[in-house]
Amino acid sequence: MLIVPRVKSDGGGTITFTLAHGxxxxxxxxxxxxxxxxxxxxxxxxxxxxxxxxARARLASGELEDGVVNLSML
Structure with a gap:
């Protein structure tokens, strides 16, 4: 898994990572x-x-936004 942080201006942020799929x-x-x-x-x-x-379940069901699987905190 490759992880890249991105911080948002409101103090929160996103972490982008890649998921191996085959x-x-x-x-x-x-x-x-x-x-x-x-x-x-x-x-x-x-x-x-x-x-x-x-992420794998969302990918399998086609739940992508602009080609990205979006997740939020549990």
Missing amino acids: AARQICRLTTTFQTEKQAFSYLHKYRTEFERI
Whole structure:
């Protein structure tokens, strides 16, 4: 999984990561309310398997927005 942080101006942010889907890679974006990248990364790593499961399910059902699987905090 490749993770790239992006901080929003309202203090929250998004973490973009790629999900391996066979030979292809799918971009996923997790929206968070954490104030720091460290907090957001810790959260993502703690729930990594759950986010991957949700992302795979959304990808299988075609729930994409502009080719990206969008996720939010659990």
